[in-house]
Amino acid sequence: MKPTKTLLGALAASTMLAGAAAAQTELTMWYHGAGNEVESRVLNTIIEDFNAGQSDWTVSVESFPQQSYNDSVVAAALAGNLPCILDIDGPVMPNWAWAGYLQPLPISEEAIDGHLESTIGRWNGEIYSVGLWDAAVALYTRQSTLDELGLRTPTLEEPWSKDEFMAALEAAKASGEYDYALDLGTAWTGEWYPYAYSPFLQSFGGDIVDRSSYTTAEGALNSDAALEFGEWWQSLFEEGYAPGTSQDPADRDNGFNEGRYAFSWNGNWAAAATLEAGVDDVVFLPAPDLGNGPIIGAGSWQFGVSSECAHPEGAAAFVEHALQDEYLAAFSDGIGLIPATREAAQMTENYADGGKLAVFFDLSSEQSLVRPVTPGYVVAAKVFEKALADIANGADVADTLDAAVDEIDRDIEANQGYGH
Amino acid sequence: MATVTSDNRGLRLAARYLSLVLVSLIFLFPLVFMVVSSLKPDHQLLADTSSIRAFLPVGDISLDNYVNAFERAPIGRFMLNSVFVTVVTVTASIALCSLAAFSFVFLEWTGRNVLLSVIVATLIIPFETIAVPLLLFVSKLPWIGLEGLEIGWLNTYRVQIIPWMVDALTVFLFVQFFKDLPRELIEAARVEGASWMLIYRKIVMPLSGPVIATAAILKSLVMYNNQYLWPLIVVQDEAHRPVMVGLGYFFQLQIAWGEVMAYLTLISVPVIAFYLVLQRAFISSIASTGVKG
Numbered sequence: 136m137k138p139t140k141t142l143l144g145a146l147a148a149s150t151m152l153a154g155a156a157a158a159q160t161e162l163t164m165w166y167h168g169a170g171n172e173v174e175s176r177v178l179n180t181i182i183e184d185f186n187a188g189q190s191d192w193t194v195s196v197e198s199f200p201q202q203s204y205n206d207s208v209v210a211a212a213l214a215g216n217l218p219c220i221l222d223i224d225g226p227v228m229p230n231w232a233w234a235g236y237l238q239p240l241p242i243s244e245e246a247i248d249g250h251l252e253s254t255i256g257r258w259n260g261e262i263y264s265v266g267l268w269d270a271a272v273a274l275y276t277r278q279s280t281l282d283e284l285g286l287r288t289p290t291l292e293e294p295w296s297k298d299e300f301m302a303a304l305e306a307a308k309a310s311g312e313y314d315y316a317l318d319l320g321t322a323w324t325g326e327w328y329p330y331a332y333s334p335f336l337q338s339f340g341g342d343i344v345d346r347s348s349y350t351t352a353e354g355a356l357n358s359d360a361a362l363e364f365g366e367w368w369q370s371l372f373e374e375g376y377a378p379g380t381s382q383d384p385a386d387r388d389n390g391f392n393e394g395r396y397a398f399s400w401n402g403n404w405a406a407a408a409t410l411e412a413g414v415d416d417v418v419f420l421p422a423p424d425l426g427n428g429p430i431i432g433a434g435s436w437q438f439g440v441s442s443e444c445a446h447p448e449g450a451a452a453f454v455e456h457a458l459q460d461e462y463l464a465a466f467s468d469g470i471g472l473i474p475a476t477r478e479a480a481q482m483t484e485n486y487a488d489g490g491k492l493a494v495f496f497d498l499s500s501e502q503s504l505v506r507p508v509t510p511g512y513v514v515a516a517k518v519f520e521k522a523l524a525d526i527a528n529g530a531d532v533a534d535t536l537d538a539a540v541d542e543i544d545r546d547i548e549a550n551q552g553y554g555h
Numbered sequence: 556m557a558t559v560t561s562d563n564r565g566l567r568l569a570a571r572y573l574s575l576v577l578v579s580l581i582f583l584f585p586l587v588f589m590v591v592s593s594l595k596p597d598h599q600l601l602a603d604t605s606s607i608r609a610f611l612p613v614g615d616i617s618l619d620n621y622v623n624a625f626e627r628a629p630i631g632r633f634m635l636n637s638v639f640v641t642v643v644t645v646t647a648s649i650a651l652c653s654l655a656a657f658s659f660v661f662l663e664w665t666g667r668n669v670l671l672s673v674i675v676a677t678l679i680i681p682f683e684t685i686a687v688p689l690l691l692f693v694s695k696l697p698w699i700g701l702e703g704l705e706i707g708w709l710n711t712y713r714v715q716i717i718p719w720m721v722d723a724l725t726v727f728l729f730v731q732f733f734k735d736l737p738r739e740l741i742e743a744a745r746v747e748g749a750s751w752m753l754i755y756r757k758i759v760m761p762l763s764g765p766v767i768a769t770a771a772i773l774k775s776l777v778m779y780n781n782q783y784l785w786p787l788i789v790v791q792d793e794a795h796r797p798v799m800v801g802l803g804y805f806f807q808l809q810i811a812w813g814e815v816m817a818y819l820t821l822i823s824v825p826v827i828a829f830y831l832v833l834q835r836a837f838i839s840s841i842a843s844t845g846v847k848g
Contacts, residue, residue: 169793170627170804200803203787210788213687214694216709385601388809408809 159186159193162449163218165208167436169198173469180465185456192449194220212236212441219444220453223264225434226326226506226516228256232263233510233554238442239263241451246458253433253503254475259554264439265454267463268472271499272331272431273419275391275399275409281418284310284397291421291501297367300423304376307397315378317371318396321527322382328520329506330432331400332368337504338425339364343519344543349509349555352543356519357536360427365532367425372527380524403495407471410491419494422502433503435472473499510553514546584610589823593620593816600813620813621821624805627814630821632794633801638825640715640797641778647720648774649767655721656729657755661741671730678723683784689718690788714789715797719778725770732766733759768836772829779826798822 164182168174175198186193197218199207205227211217212234223231231237239261247255247265256264281288284306289295295303307316320327333343341361344352355361371377378386391399392412401409409417422429438457440450463479466472467486473495480486480496487493506512522539526532547553587610592600594616603609624630658664659671693708708714736759744754760767783799790796801822805815830837 165791171807172627197792199791200800200806202803202806203800206787207791210690211791214690214707214709214788216694216707216791384810385604389598389601405809 159190160446160449162192162194162220162444162446162453164194164196164220164222164453165204165218166196166198166222167201167204167224168222169200171470174466177462177465177469181457181462182453185453188456189452192446192452194453208236215443217441217443219441219446220450221439221441223256223437223439224326225253225256225264225266225437226329226512228264228437228439229258229508230510230513231439232258235442237263237439238444238447240265240438240440240454241447242454246455249477250458250475251433251473251499251503253499253505254435254437256434256437256439258508264437265458265475266435266437267457267466267475268435268470269433269475269499269503270402270404270435270472271433271495271503272334272400272402273421273495273498274423275401275406276397276418276420277414278416278418280307280397283312288418289420289423291497294421294429295423297423297425300425303398304371308376310397312394313397314390314395315376316397317377318382318387318390318399318401319371319377320382320387320400321378321380321524322384322387324520326516328523329516331402332523333506333519334422334430334432334504335368335425336361336364338422338427338430339367340427342507343515344507344509344511346507349507349511350547350552352515352540352547355540356522356543357533357540361536362533364425365526365536368523369526369529369532373529380527403473403492404471406485406492406495419492419498421494421498429502430504431498431502432506433499434505509555511543511547511550515543518542518546586823589816590820593813593820594618595620595813597811597813600816620811620817623811624814624817624821627811628801628804628818629793630798630801630818633796633798634822634825636712636795637779637782637797637799637822640712640782641775643712644716644719644778645771645774647716648722648725649770651721652725652770653729653760653763653767654755655726656733657751657759659726659730660733661754661759662751671726674723675727676723678727686784686788693718693789709789710792710795712795715782715786715795718785722774725774728766728770728773729763732763736762764836768833772833772837775829776826 166175166178168178178196182194182196204222205224208217208221208231212231217236221231221237223237228237240263242262242265247262250265251269253269254266255262256266278288280286284303286303286306287295287299289299304316307313320331323331329343336342336356339360341358341364342355345355372379386395388408389412390396391401392409392414403419406417406419422431438450438454440447444450458475460474460476460479460482463474463476464482467474467479467483471485471492473492474480474483474486477496477500480493481488484490485492486496507515509515518539522535525535591610591612592603594612595603596615596617596619599614603614608614659667693714695706696708698705698708698711698713708717740758741754744758749757779797780799782797786795786797786800790800802815802818805811805818
């Protein structure tokens with residue numbers, strides 16, 4: 136009897152387990168991190184914990200190479216083949232929401248209480264996406280460089296003014312110790328340009344588009360402040376402070392670490408490599424105040440729900456699960472990005488108080504400004520990139536910015552104002 | 556005088572060989588750089604690019620990049636996918652395109668010249684212009700498989716194979732080659748009562764080795780090396796991805812160039828092996844068809 140009972144018990148248990156498994160509704164998810172082993176490992180842990188921790192949903196993930204991810208999503212949207220949960224680059228979110236690829240994320244405000252505002256994707260008054268991390272840019276230099284050049288160390292409360300910043304570049308150039316005073320990273324093309332350089336424009340008082348209406352770039356990208364920015368931008372290259380658009384990517388990766396650049400405008404994701412390269416006295420300075428306040432870019436990858444998802448409540452449950460501080464900290468420790476909450480930051484090695492990269496959390500919370508929250512941003516960003524490259528290469532500033540404004544406005548008009 | 560002439564001839568020969576060696580080195584250098592770089596750590600790889608060391612296996616040499624590349628991406632799966640898609644597509648392409656060309660050249664039917672002109676004219680249409688309509692089309696196509704009727708071809712091998720099985724260039728190559736075959740052979744076979752299919756199988760195709768080799772190599776290069784946009788938009792699952800889409804796995808924020816070179820070296824092996832196997836037929840086909848790859 137005993138073996139029979141055991142057998143029956145096992146059968147009943149396995150039937151119940153199978154029933155529970157069958158009751159779980161599958162939610163498909165796409166992610167941009169294929170090829171990044173650490174990122175995949177953290178994400179898989181989050182998914183496994185979620186799948187095991189409740190009986191309603193089971194998430195399955197498909198990872199894509201980042202460089203082709205957006206194209207794959209757009210193609211899938213055309214073919215009606217989107218997954219339930221999507222990974223979305225922050226500035227692209229409004230475009231996908233406007234195009235109908237996304238639906239609002241039914242997540243509670245409590246779940247995102249205390250999150251960096253730049254990690255929350257809002258469009259048309261609704262939350263469409265939430266990120267587990269953000270990124271920030273700082274002005275890398277060495278303490279020894281500051282000391283040798285006799286420069287004041289700028290702080291969040293008292294960043295360098297434009298005059299102080301230019302004086303620092305001039306001092307570095309005059310020292311003859313460096314190939315260039317400033318590495319802006321012009322070797323990195325694409326989204327780096329609007330992400331890293333539009334804050335300079337905004338710090339002058341201009342912008343890529345007019346954020347009061349989002350229906351034109353007129354008066355923003357070709358304003359007096361923007362023209363002043365353009366002249367300043369061009370002077371950085373013409374006066375030999377920074378390498379031009381033909382910068383070798385290898386120099387971008389290693390130039391500062393090898394001591395060939397005095398300052399480098401770079402993101403927190405590169406900080407680990409700098410520390411590993413033995414730059415022990417590296418300091419991460421806040422953005423200079425070029426007249427309209429110190430500003431850096433914001434907005435990284437976030438999770439959202441596709442319009443084809445039949446179970447947005449399941450997707451929201453997964454996102455809420457993923458937003459736990461322990462996972463934010465795990466991602467941060469794994470890939471070096473800034474955790475979305477201060478509590479999570481305290482759980483990390485680098486962003487806790489006194490951590491080597493702690494300043495980046497403060498930069499993100501104090502200086503960051505998201506890129507224009509409009510569906511037209513994806514086009515405007517490319518126009519902005521080309522305009523800045525042309526100006527760096529000597530094009531007339533006013534003509535170039537006027538042409539960029541015309542191109543952006545034509546796109547906005549062709550898309551009936553993108554719903555603004 | 557005879558000695559002087561002989562010396563001059565020797566010098567000329569040496570100069571000719573020297574120039575040939577120099578030209579061949581220009582073509583070999585990228586391959587040598589790729590293989591050598593795949594054995595170096597990134598910092599050394601980047602430092603060596605400004606000197607002759609870039610082409611020499613010197614310094615800190617190891618197979619670490621290969622180990623890391625295999626950890627980063629399922630390279631075996633990607634290569635298997637690409638080889639499978641390439642072999643099936645090339646085989647089908649040769650069969651179907653040669654049949655079409657046979658019909659255009661040897662069979663009498665109304666409108667064949669117009670249709671051939673239309674097909675050849677499609678050569679000027681870039682694939683990018685039809686990619687989206689084709690995507691919409693294949694995403695709605697039915698298929699009867701082991702699990703019954705399915706709608707949509709996305710995330711399959713067939714969506715990477717069937718749209719590429721017939722192309723204008725391959726049809727054109729076969730048409731040009733078939734036009735030069737002796738008509739007497741075909742007419743004699745017809746007089747003897749051979750069917751058109753028999754003539755195709757027993758006479759025309761056995762004589763078409765050079766053009767088959769040419770078509771196979773050109774098509775293989777397209778299918779193996781250039782398949783990026785199409786699989787990118789029709790294949791979302793990793794299990795069906797080809798090697799070119801897999802290359803994206805290595806372009807993270809900090810690009811691991813050594814691993815990129817290791818990956819490129821690995822995926823180049825089937826192409827080089829295929830070319831070496833068919834090179835004799837390919838070279839003879841250049842002479843007979845006047846087509847270069």
